[in-house]
Amino acid sequence: MLNSLRNIVQEVNAARDLQSALNIIVARIKESMHTQVCSVYLRDGKKNYVLMATDGLNPKAVGKVSLRAEEGLVGRVVSREEPLNLEHAETHPSYQYFPETGEERFSSFLGVPIIHHREVLGVLVVQQVDRRRFDEGDEAFLVTLSAQLAGVIAHAEATGVVVAVGQGKGEAKFIGVSGCSGVAIGEAVVISPPADLNSVPYQVVSDIEEEIAFFYRCLAAVRNDIGRMSDELRSRLSREEQALFDAYLAMLDDASLGGEVTERIRGGVCAPYAWADVILEHERNFNSMSDPYLRDRAADVRDLGRRVLAYLQESAQMCRVYPDNTILVGEELTASMLGEVPADKLAGLVSVEGSRNSHVAILARAMDIPTVMGVIDLPYTKLDQRKLIVDGYNGIVYLDPSKVLKSHYKAIFKEEQALQKDLETLKDKPCETTDGHRLNLWVNTGLMADVMRSLDRGAEGVGLYRTEVPFLLRDRFPGEEEQTKIYREQLEAFAPRQVTMRTLDVGGDKALPYFPIEEDNPFLGWRGIRVTLDHPEIFLVQVRAMLKASEGLDNLRIMLPMITNIPELDAANALILRAFNEVMEEGHRVVYPPVGVMVEVPAAVYQAKELAARADFLSVGSNDLTQYLLAVDRNNARVADLYQSMHPAVLSALQEVVEAGHAENVDVSICGELAGDPGAAVLLMAMGYDVLSMSATNLPKVKSVLRAISKDQACALLAEVMCLHTAEAIEATLNTRLQDMGIKRLYRPNV
Known part of the structure; x- marks a missing residue:
């Protein structure tokens, strides 16, 4: 079971797009569980569940069969948020027949929900002609697999949205948490940790021949480094250990990895991304091998990949240009990353990891930079040079926003500036309540x-x-x-x-x-x-x-x-x-x-x-x-x-x-x-x-609110909220009472 789980997850992770990932899932699960049907239903924008991939049902039904959250056996899995294991599926009261699928032959049914962040993304289903109840091992396997694949599917869906938007199909919206309030409209600059193969941003190049020449210069530099290390360690290593350096040099040969990377660069992508893509593919291939010796070579491939990537990134970093209204995007932003951007050009921050109280969010508030944290499903490596809106009030990031949305946020930005100007009049006034506290x-x-x-x-x-x-x-x-x-x-x-x-x-x-x-x-x-x-x-x-x-x-x-x-x-x-x-x-x-x-x-x-x-x-x-x-x-x-x-x-x-x-x-x-x-x-x-x-x-916002209330009113409000039992009730009561007093608490626009 563990080998099957690992192999399926690795293969799905390596898929180029969502549909490829789903096709791999249904084929591999059907094979591993020795069933006659495996299908995946995914939630669409209307919160219906659509047959997106199948191995065993009529392939023409893919994309056409759609169920509501309470409709059919799939809908029952969704509404109950737990597995459904049936020996005679056709006798269940929720059974619904869809003639286009050709599923009338299959009696046994096992469906498990694919849940991500407490929401049902979809349902994994296996079916069989024979009337038998799938055993506990089958159910456990499918539940475990769906839990592992949930994040992968969510990420693949988000990546597909990003690609679709980039092809002119509307705008995309991603939800995180507010790190620092405010609005920023600008251009994404994706920044990643040095030599991290999984975080290299996707960038296109215009001068392909120069990019290939640049790649081979970096490759030559690494060859020299490895050759020098080999010479220095020759007297201390056995012939077998010395062979590792020869293997590294062989992999760097033009006809090996170099040729694959060149092919990708000719497709229009930058050298760092092409290199990382090739290395990760080879690493996955080695990891999936059954022979322990060959599987261990994955670490060698990754080590070599990092060495070359470090040269590629160092050279690229030296010529990085930060546009006006730069929005810095990364998996986990740090203080030093913020420091690399000229202060007059840094407009906003978006971090995949972290929360409102992460150190970088606190730093962002000190610098007054609109920030959204914890956008965990954001395919950030695909965003470089794309237009973004950062809504730091509501924790939302918009990709390739429409003119209407841009106009809306520009109006909010102007309101912010006007509000800030009003608050500046409080600078020299004391923070004193209406009753003198x-x-x-x-x-x-x-x-x-x-x-x-x-x-x-x-x-x-x-x-x-x-x-x-x-x-x-x-x-x-x-x-x-x-x-x-x-x-x-x-x-x-x-x-x-x-x-x-x-x-x-x-x-x-x-x-x-x-x-x-x-x-x-x-x-x-x-x-x-x-x-x-x-x-x-x-x-x-x-x-x-x-x-x-x-x-x-x-x-x-x-x-x-x-x-x-x-x-x-x-x-x-x-x-x-x-x-x-x-x-x-x-x-x-x-x-x-x-x-x-x-x-x-x-x-x-x-x-x-x-x-x-x-x-x-x-x-x-x-x-x-x-x-x-x-x-x-x-x-x-x-x-x-x-x-x-x-x-x-x-x-x-x-x-x-x-x-x-x-x-x-x-x-x-x-x-x-x-x-x-x-x-x-x-x-x-x-x-x-x-x-x-x-x-x-x-500070000005706090002073404005405290100057508008009396100490007695504040004490009465405190006594009221201290009797409440949830944070949500306290927040709601606080907002309502301040509103009743004519006080706007959060200065948060309605978006």
């Missing part, structure tokens, strides 16, 4: 670009300066002097306003390329304060740099991430005191800064009072706290809909923290993305938070 609105920063934007929008301080950003943008640990200079710029820019610097927070979704942390479960692993306490040399250098940078300004606050217990806080405080004494002994005159704790794990919620007794302030990191409370990886697009900041458990935890902090007479702030949601800000103010810290983009 004053609340501090601070900002989250990480880049120098954040500084001017924050000050222009009336920031009263920095609730979170992400010190890891300078570390992420370098190829080594920055030294003490480098860090001092960076921190001084931030402290000077905001002085005399307070600047809260979080000590180095790496691990989880923030990996330093020069300090790799590889773990099976990184979010529950070595991250935050755990890393820096284990490496006091890193922690002490950073704290010394912070203290030196604060000299004469005295506006520094230090915040400790990922604290889970009292000993961690005590150990960190001891190191900070040591760094302070060292700096003072060197002749610097600095004021000992307030030291606070980030509350971002459940353990810190339940020990908030004890932590507050040993700290100068508490600050809730709502992004991670929500993740850990709900057991939802905030970077996983598959569970993005379960990441609910308004979940009753999250709100209860937030209220418990602020009450515990105030019981110890310390200020409590919140620096997660929840603080930047105007509706959530109303609830946080009612809970008693002293500071809300958010991206500069959201």
